Amino acid sequence: MFHKEGYRIIAVTILVVAVGILFAERYITNDLLFYGIVAVAVVFLVLILQFFRNPARIATENPAQIVSPVDGKVVVIEEVFEKEYFKDQRLQVSIFMSPLNVHVTRYPGAGKVTYSKYHPGKYLVAWHPKASEENERTTVVVRTQKFGEVLHRQIAGALAKRIVNYAKEGQEVAQGSESGFIKFGSRVDVYLPIGTKVDVTLNQKVKGASSVIASI
Numbered sequence: 306m307f308h309k310e311g312y313r314i315i316a317v318t319i320l321v322v323a324v325g326i327l328f329a330e331r332y333i334t335n336d337l338l339f340y341g342i343v344a345v346a347v348v349f350l351v352l353i354l355q356f357f358r359n360p361a362r363i364a365t366e367n368p369a370q371i372v373s374p375v376d377g378k379v380v381v382i383e384e385v386f387e388k389e390y391f392k393d394q395r396l397q398v399s400i401f402m403s404p405l406n407v408h409v410t411r412y413p414g415a416g417k418v419t420y421s422k423y424h425p426g427k428y429l430v431a432w433h434p435k436a437s438e439e440n441e442r443t444t445v446v447v448r449t450q451k452f453g454e455v456l457h458r459q460i461a462g463a464l465a466k467r468i469v470n471y472a473k474e475g476q477e478v479a480q481g482s483e484s485g486f487i488k489f490g491s492r493v494d495v496y497l498p499i500g501t502k503v504d505v506t507l508n509q510k511v512k513g514a515s516s517v518i519a520s521i
Contacts, residue, residue, distance in 0.1 A: 310486045311357025318353045322346045362514035364481025368450040371413045371519040373511040374457050375493045377402040387496050395496040408487050411513045414455050415480040420446035421472040443470040456496040481514030
């Protein structure tokens with residue numbers, strides 16, 4: 306199953322690969338070179354298909370837990386000053402996605418969307434200290450039952466050139482349901498109340514809608 310954000314890119318990729326192979330078959334007489342071109346084209350197509358895959362994830366809603374919004378690796382767990390929305394100290398958990406991870410972004414908790422904003426910006430590498438403030442990004446806040454307001458922020462990286470955000474202020478959302486998509490690798494930050502029990506460790510691999518990153 307593939308994500309709707311990839312339909313056009315997948316179709317174009319299949320067309321380009323097919324035309325490339327037909328061209329090579331007609332004009333390339335060296336068998337080794339021909340099969341090399343075919344192999345590269347097939348690998349490229351497989352990578353595109355893998356990037357836009359959208360495996361079914363059914364989260365069991367638990368108001369006492371916050372689930373990971375994306376697949377990836379935990380790269381930051383620290384107290385920081387969140388200056389866009391809360392304007393106070395928060396516990397930040399950041400998850401880095403490689404181009405090989407599933408790139409669907411999901412709601413960490415159920416509740417009402419109280420804030421949703423897109424910010425144009427730069428494309429610094431996702432682990433750059435200023436990426437969360439200067440890169441293209443979206444900020445979404447959901448008022449949950451147990452944790453109060455929880456913020457998650459999609460951040461573009463050096464490869465990610467488009468962030469898709471489905472969140473609309475005022476809508477009720479389910480834990481683990483889709484909130485957006487980031488194309489070609491990046492990072493998502495989650496901001497929790499100070500004192501929240503974190504259930505992951507640095508460098509731990511997590512899955513969106515499945516891995517519990519915090520609990521009460």
